Amino acid sequence: MARPFHETLHKINGGVLLHDAAEALAELVQAVSATGKPGKIILEITLRKSTTQTLAASGKVKLNRPKEPEIETLLFPTPDGHLLTEDPRQAKLPLQIVQAPTADQLLQAQAEPQIQSQP
Numbered sequence: 617m618a619r620p621f622h623e624t625l626h627k628i629n630g631g632v633l634l635h636d637a638a639e640a641l642a643e644l645v646q647a648v649s650a651t652g653k654p655g656k657i658i659l660e661i662t663l664r665k666s667t668t669q670t671l672a673a674s675g676k677v678k679l680n681r682p683k684e685p686e687i688e689t690l691l692f693p694t695p696d697g698h699l700l701t702e703d704p705r706q707a708k709l710p711l712q713i714v715q716a717p718t719a720d721q722l723l724q725a726q727a728e729p730q731i732q733s734q735p
Contacts, residue, residue, distance in 0.1 A: 625675075628661065633675040640679040653682035 625634045637659055644655045658678040666672040691699040717725075 628673050628675045633659075633661075633677065636677040640677045644679060644681065647681045651682045651684060653685075655682040656680040 622634070625637070628634075637657065640657050644657055648655050656679075658680070659675065660678065661673065661675040663671050663673050689701075691701060692703045693699060694704055
């Protein structure tokens with residue numbers, strides 16, 4: 617029966633490979649959650665014959681993070697080739713700042729008799 621894979625990983629590079637893989641996975645989870653795009657972890661293990669009785673094992677972890685979406689700005693082109701942040705074809709509204717009534721003004725308006733119209 618084969619030895620559990622994680623036990624062997626724990627022995628390569630004194631446990632550093634397994635630690636690096638765990639760190640890469642946490643980073644990948646955060647990046648995929650933030651972007652909604654897929655990413656990848658590549659775990660590479662290299663074995664080579666060291667002596668007649670031993671193998672030398674090494675490993676590395678490669679993290680391919682999802683790419684962040686590029687920030688876009690919507691701009692409106694003009695006939696002469698310029699770009700504007702506001703649509704030049706849309707009319708401007710004459711907006712004004714309206715001052716909110718003070719508490720005293722509201723109380724005074726409430727105290728004044730209301731005129732009711734007869735139908």
